[in-house]
Amino acid sequence: xxxxxxxxxxxxxxxxxxxxxxxxxxxPDMFLRRDKPLLPECSEMDVVRHYTxxxxxxxxxxxxxxxxxxxxMKYNPRACNxxxxxxxxxxxxxxxxxxxxxxxxxxxxxxQEMLKDVTGMAAVSLTPMAGAQGEFAGVAMMRAYHxxxxxxxxxxxxxxxxxxxxxxxxAVMCGYTVKEIPTNRDGDVDIExxxxxxxxxxxxxxxxxxxxxxxxERNIAxxxxxxxxAGGLLYYDGANLNAILGRVKPGDMGFDVIHMxxxxxxxxxxxxxxxxxxxxxxxxxxxxxxPIPIVHEERGTYRWLSERDRPQSIGRxxxxxxxxxxxxxxxxxxRMLGREGMHRVAEYATLNxxxxxxxxxxxxxxxxxxxxxxxxxxxxxxxxxxxxxxISAMDVAKRLLDKGFHxxxxxxxxxxxxxxxxxxxxxxxxxxxxxxxxxxxxxxxxARTNPDLVKGAPYTTPVRRLDDVKAARELDLTWKPAA
Amino acid sequence: MPFIPHTEDDVRxxxxxxxxxxxxxxxxxIPQALRSGGLTQVPEGLSEMEVTRxxxxxxxxxxxxxxxxxxxxYEHHIPAAVWQLVSRGEFYSAYTPYQAEASQGTxxxxxxxxxxxxSLTGMDVSNASLYDGASGLAExxxxxxxxxxxxxxxxxPKTVHPYYRRTVQAIVSAQNIELVELDYDAETGITTxxxxxxxxxxxxxxPNFFGCLEDADTLTDWAHDHGGLAIGLVxxxxxxxxxxxxxxxxxxxxxxxxxxxxxGAPLASGGPYFGFLACKQDFVRQMPGRIIGRxxxxxxxxxxxxxxxxxxxxxxRAKATSNICTNQGLxxxxxxxxxxxxxxxxxxxxxxxxxxxxxxxxxxxxxxPGVTRAFDRPLFHEAVLKLDTPAAGVLHALEAQGILGGFDxxxxxxxxxxxxxxxxxxxxxxxxxQQFADHLARIMGRQQSAPPCPIKPKI
Numbered sequence: 001x002x003x004x005x006x007x008x009x010x011x012x013x014x015x016x017x018x019x020x021x022x023x024x025x026x027x028p029d030m031f032l033r034r035d036k037p038l039l040p041e042c043s044e045m046d047v048v049r050h051y052t053x054x055x056x057x058x059x060x061x062x063x064x065x066x067x068x069x070x071x072x073m074k075y076n077p078r079a080c081n082x083x084x085x086x087x088x089x090x091x092x093x094x095x096x097x098x099x100x101x102x103x104x105x106x107x108x109x110x111x112q113e114m115l116k117d118v119t120g121m122a123a124v125s126l127t128p129m130a131g132a133q134g135e136f137a138g139v140a141m142m143r144a145y146h147x148x149x150x151x152x153x154x155x156x157x158x159x160x161x162x163x164x165x166x167x168x169x170x171a172v173m174c175g176y177t178v179k180e181i182p183t184n185r186d187g188d189v190d191i192e193x194x195x196x197x198x199x200x201x202x203x204x205x206x207x208x209x210x211x212x213x214x215x216x217e218r219n220i221a222x223x224x225x226x227x228x229x230a231g232g233l234l235y236y237d238g239a240n241l242n243a244i245l246g247r248v249k250p251g252d253m254g255f256d257v258i259h260m261x262x263x264x265x266x267x268x269x270x271x272x273x274x275x276x277x278x279x280x281x282x283x284x285x286x287x288x289x290x291p292i293p294i295v296h297e298e299r300g301t302y303r304w305l306s307e308r309d310r311p312q313s314i315g316r317x318x319x320x321x322x323x324x325x326x327x328x329x330x331x332x333x334x335r336m337l338g339r340e341g342m343h344r345v346a347e348y349a350t351l352n353x354x355x356x357x358x359x360x361x362x363x364x365x366x367x368x369x370x371x372x373x374x375x376x377x378x379x380x381x382x383x384x385x386x387x388x389x390x391i392s393a394m395d396v397a398k399r400l401l402d403k404g405f406h407x408x409x410x411x412x413x414x415x416x417x418x419x420x421x422x423x424x425x426x427x428x429x430x431x432x433x434x435x436x437x438x439x440x441x442x443x444x445x446x447a448r449t450n451p452d453l454v455k456g457a458p459y460t461t462p463v464r465r466l467d468d469v470k471a472a473r474e475l476d477l478t479w480k481p482a483a
Numbered sequence: 484m485p486f487i488p489h490t491e492d493d494v495r496x497x498x499x500x501x502x503x504x505x506x507x508x509x510x511x512x513i514p515q516a517l518r519s520g521g522l523t524q525v526p527e528g529l530s531e532m533e534v535t536r537x538x539x540x541x542x543x544x545x546x547x548x549x550x551x552x553x554x555x556x557y558e559h560h561i562p563a564a565v566w567q568l569v570s571r572g573e574f575y576s577a578y579t580p581y582q583a584e585a586s587q588g589t590x591x592x593x594x595x596x597x598x599x600x601x602s603l604t605g606m607d608v609s610n611a612s613l614y615d616g617a618s619g620l621a622e623x624x625x626x627x628x629x630x631x632x633x634x635x636x637x638x639x640p641k642t643v644h645p646y647y648r649r650t651v652q653a654i655v656s657a658q659n660i661e662l663v664e665l666d667y668d669a670e671t672g673i674t675t676x677x678x679x680x681x682x683x684x685x686x687x688x689x690p691n692f693f694g695c696l697e698d699a700d701t702l703t704d705w706a707h708d709h710g711g712l713a714i715g716l717v718x719x720x721x722x723x724x725x726x727x728x729x730x731x732x733x734x735x736x737x738x739x740x741x742x743x744x745x746x747g748a749p750l751a752s753g754g755p756y757f758g759f760l761a762c763k764q765d766f767v768r769q770m771p772g773r774i775i776g777r778x779x780x781x782x783x784x785x786x787x788x789x790x791x792x793x794x795x796x797x798x799x800r801a802k803a804t805s806n807i808c809t810n811q812g813l814x815x816x817x818x819x820x821x822x823x824x825x826x827x828x829x830x831x832x833x834x835x836x837x838x839x840x841x842x843x844x845x846x847x848x849x850x851x852p853g854v855t856r857a858f859d860r861p862l863f864h865e866a867v868l869k870l871d872t873p874a875a876g877v878l879h880a881l882e883a884q885g886i887l888g889g890f891d892x893x894x895x896x897x898x899x900x901x902x903x904x905x906x907x908x909x910x911x912x913x914x915x916x917q918q919f920a921d922h923l924a925r926i927m928g929r930q931q932s933a934p935p936c937p938i939k940p941k942i
Binding site for chain 1: 502517526538555578580587593608611652696757775786798808812814819839887890
């Protein structure tokens with residue numbers, strides 16, 4: 001049932017409307033709307049019941065284990081939401097003068113300082129609204145840096161073939177061509193291929209470390225040297241920062257610019273797909289180009305830095321200052337964890353991933369990089385199962401839903417056939433991991449004894465497997481009332 | 484340890500299973516030289532009680548103000564049910580609906596949202612949202628250039644929010660796109676001068692940044708007659724009252740975009756908000772961002788799924804329509820519930836009440852000697868006032884009285900002189916408007932009164 005089907009002409013939620021309003025505006029007719037927009041006409045209870053019931057059709061961290069690789073689906077502490085939504089914070093207008101928002105700005109400044117420490121970078125801007133926008137800001141800064149030095153020949157960005165799709169898409173948005181660098185058999189970047197690829201045309205390399213293969217790039221120092229000697233810059237994609245939080249600082253690895261995904265590492269809510277927050281950190285030589293606004297402190301007073309303070313800035317990425325409310329949640333989370341808690345994040349995320357990997361290997365699963373330590377995530381390949389039974393990674397993922405678990409990331413990274421990318425995060429207990437192992441083991445048994453059962457999954461969800469081809473061929477993107 | 488459930492026994496058993504002696508060993512592939520020492524700028528952790536006390540103190544420091552600033556972010560009443568529902572863990576802590584069968588709640592809600600936004604804007608289709616209004620306009624510009632194919636010139640009136648223009652500049656600058664600024668008419672504050680030459684699209688803000696209503700019908704027809712597309716940049720609240728982009732001119736604008744914040748998102752220092760993007764059916768494959776489609780499951784039961792994913796970065800990589808990955812799911816959840824609670828009548832009343840309050844405020848303030856309206860033009864819920872004294876000083880004095888008196892236009896529109904952009908939404912009462920007028924009158928020095936007292940009211 002759609003909300004529109006609950007709607008009845010003339011039904012109103014009176015309590016939610018302004019009590020008095022002129023029936024007409026005096027605005028000339030030529031500017032006015034003549035038809036009524038297709039919005040539901042419902043009572044408050046209709047609406048509350050409808051959306052409560054819809055919410056119940058979702059898997060979420062609060063209801064299920066959600067081991068979606070590369071997404072860091074850890075517990076979102078409730079205090080972060082409650083405290084970020086204190087009335088004064090919510091009521092603050094983005095253009096209210098800085099002296100009227102010193103409490104808020106203090107939080108933002110301290111968050112900047114903590115992120116500098118965590119990343120080992122010289123400066124941080126909180127502005128980008130998501131990881132992909134952070135990537136954009138990072139690559140745009142690299143471009144601005146090269147152009148400011150009169151070096152316009154650098155037209156190419158290098159991206160390992162294991163990278164997230166956002167990396168090449170971002171490079172193109174910044175006006176670059178993209179060259180992919182292959183990965184060697186052990187999951188590290190192919191150093192010889194990198195050496196052959198760099199040159200005076202290289203603007204930089206975008207790298208995720210640990211990579212999307214769930215392993216730490218061991219030759220990072222060598223990679224940094226090769227790129228820097230060629231005059232390029234090194235970009236750190238912070239998608240997997242949770243794996244090294246408080247253990248390794250990207251600045252120490254030689255990175256010149258990084259973005260962080262606060263909705264991953266700093267546990268702000270994923271919200272059904274956003275909002276995120278993608279702050280960027282830079283080394284000293286890139287600071288003039290940082291996106292504005294940036295919080296500045298002088299003798300205990302905070303203000304925003306703007307175009308006037310940073311004339312070489314790549315500019316603004318939003319009308320205001322990015323996803324402030326997400327940044328507040330990250331700040332509160334960081335304060336609750338503190339120094340010790342942050343070290344523990346990487347330790348226990350890594351412990352959970354390696355335990356899960358070890359147990360699954362013992363249970364007979366094929367681990368993609370079995371000789372390597374897992375970082376905070378690892379890959380299982382279902383290729384052998386598919387060859388033997390016809391059951392694919394997708395089938396296994398769907399059957400997991402019936403067992404009460406959200407599926408891992410499937411078919412990414414593209415390098416490993418029939419892969420499941422599994423990231424348990426530090427907030428899951430051993431019991432949960434053991435139950436997940438049992439479920440996966442059961443599914444493999446089902447695949448061998450009753451493959452049709454697995455192929456038909458899921459059965460317990462609000463709908464069975466959906467026809468994606470029909471969805472794309474016969475586009476139905478809006479509801480239309482019956483004629 | 485906060486949010487880590489492991490007991491000592493758990494850790495022991497897990498390490499034994501892995502076959503290592505300590506957690507430290509698990510990091511042995513990381514070169515020794517890279518393993519950092521401790522964090523120095525991160526303080527000791529706080530308990531929930533301690534962090535609660537800290538955040539309440541910070542919130543108190545920010546105080547309470549009576550707000551008359553709009554300029555792209557608008558104070559509206561948000562029904563209590565909106566954020567109670569949004570904060571349900573099933574919405575709050577879910578992710579992108581990659582596993583459609585386990586995400587029907589989010590997916591159906593997004594489909595409902597697309598339906599509402601398409602209808603509000605008068606367009607055929609809507610995506611599932613972008614980051615915010617400013618970056619949304621940048622995406623609309625890129626989309627128009629892709630759809631047009633022949634020109635990379637975009638006509639951008641100066642009556643578009645100045646920060647939106649800067650954002651668009653920052654996002655499209657590397658893609659060889661020319662942004663041509665169009666001046667506004669000094670009397671009416673609207674776009675009347677249109678340039679020669681090819682262009683991919685004309686951006687039409689309605690209402691424009693000054694609150695004035697542009698002649699959207701004429702502009703849309705002009706754009707089409709000259710071989711370009713028309714992008715409507717609109718306030719969603721206004722669309723219950725004003726003609727939507729899909730109905731502008733003889734054939735309607737091609738793309739509609741804008742800031743979704745007025746639909747249930749709190750001001751919250753600028754975010755998170757969401758950008759909406761809707762278009763005619765012909766351009767759907769040029770859209771960036773997530774799109775939800777209705778389909779059926781293998782039993783023929785209706786269901787919802789992400790569709791047209793071949794446009795997106797996780798499939799197309801370097802050839803994607805945008806690098807965007809997330810949308811603003813949680814804010815769209817708020818907007819969908821907000822629109823469902825208000826309905827067509829409620830939204831129209833919000834628009835009418837905001838319009839009426841701004842008109843009333845303008846009347847009160849322009850009664851004060853030294854205060855005049857800058858433009859003679861119908862407005863929606865904002866207006867530019869000219870003062871005979873610098874706006875910055877006036878705003879500062881108003882702040883001391885607990886009033887945020889508007890947006891100072893001097894830094895971005897110096898040609899207007901001492902000008903202030905004001906807004907009064909439906910949240911303001913007659914008493915609020917009068918209080919603003921009384922303080923402004925006194926500050927402007929036109930009434931006999933004591934100088935403003937720099938003490939914040941305790942509310």
